Amino acid sequence: MNDFTLTILMILAAYTAGSISSAILVCKIRRLPDPRTQGSGNPGATNVLRIGGVSSAALVLFFDMLKGALPSYIGYKMGLDAASLGFIAVSACLGHIFPMFFGFKGGKGVATAFGAMAPIGDDLSVTLMISWVILVIVTRYSSVAAMATAVLAPVYTWYFDERFVLPVAMLSTLILIRHKDNIERLRVGEESKVSRKKKPPLTNE
Template sequence: MPALVHTVVPLLAAYLLGSLSGSLLLGRLRGIDVRRHGSGNAGGTNALRVLGWRYALGVVAIDIGKGALAAWLGLRLLPDPAWAWLAAALAVVGHVWPVWHGFRGGKGAATVVGGLLVLWPTAVAALLVVWLAVLVSSGYVGLATVSAALALPLLAWGLAAPPPALAYAGFVALFVAWTHRANLRRLHAGSEPRFERVWLLRRGRGRAP
C-alpha cells in the first residue's frame, strides 16, 4: 500500500496542478471568463485576443509553469523517474479537462512545453523552430502548434529516445492534434482566422521591389 500511495499521490497531484488554468484564474481578476469570448478556448492565444499581450504572457507563464512543476515533482517523488513522463502527460490532461473549472480548459500546448523543459529541454528548441517557421509562413497559430507536436515523435525516433520519452512524444502528437481538431477542420474549410501580425512572409511578398 505505501508504494501504491507514493505512486498515485504524485500522479494525482500532477493532474490537479494541470487543472489550474492560467487564463481562467487570471481572468477572475478582471471579472472575465475567456471561454465566453473570442474562440471560447481557455488558452494563451485566446487570452491574447481577448485581453492583450500582458494578460496572455501571464497565462502562458502559469500554463508552462504547472507542466514543469508536475514533471519536477514526478522526478523527485515517484518511485521510478520514468513515471515523470506520465506525470507530465497528466498535467496536460488536467489542463484540457480541469476539475476546478468544470472540465472545460485549453488545448494543452503550453503545458506540454513546461513538461519538456524539465524532462527534455533540448527538444523545446527544435519544436520552437518548427512552430515559428510554420507560424510566420502561414499565419496560423493552430497549424504551427500541431506541426510542432507532430515533429516531437519524429525527433524522439531520430534521436533514439528512451521508451518513456517516445511514449510521451506519441501522446503529445495525437493529443494536441485532437485538441486542435476544430482548427484543422476550419483550415480544411478555408475559414480558419490568421494571426495577421505574425504572418511575415505575406508581408514580404507585399512589399515593393
C-alpha cells in the same frame, strides 16, 4: 513507498495542478473578459493574446507550461520510468483540458504539454519553441503550428534523448486529438488566424 503508489499520487497531483486555469485567473485579475466567452472561446494563451494583449498572454503561457513542467520534473527526480512520466504529463494536460475547478471545460493543453516536455532538456525546449514560432509566422495559424510541432516533438526527442520518446509521443497524440475541431475548420476555411488586440482600458463598470 513503491513506484506504483508514487505514480498514482503524482498523477492526481498533476491533474489538480493542471486544473488551475491560468487564462481564466489572469483575465479575472486583469479585469479582462472571460476567455471562455470571447474570441475563440478557448481559455489559452492564444485567445488571451487576442483579447488582452502580449503581457497577459505571456503570463498565461508561462503558468500553463509551468503546471506541465513541475509534475514531470518531480516525477523524473523521483526516478519514475518513462511510461509513468508519460501518464503524469498527460494527467497535467487532462487537468487543463477538463479542469475540476472550472466546470471541466478548459483549453487544448498545448502549452501544458510542451511544458511537460521541457524538463527533458534545454535543447529540446528551444527546438520546439523555434519550430512553433516559425510555423506561426509562416502559416499565421496557431493550431497548425501546434499540431505540426507536436508531430515533430517525438522526432526531436529521439534525436536528443531517446529515453523519453514514449511520453512525448503520448503528449503529441493528445494534442492532435484535441485539435480535431480545428482540423475541420481548416478544411472548410473557417479557422481563425493569430491576431493581437490592444488591451481595453479599465473602467469602473
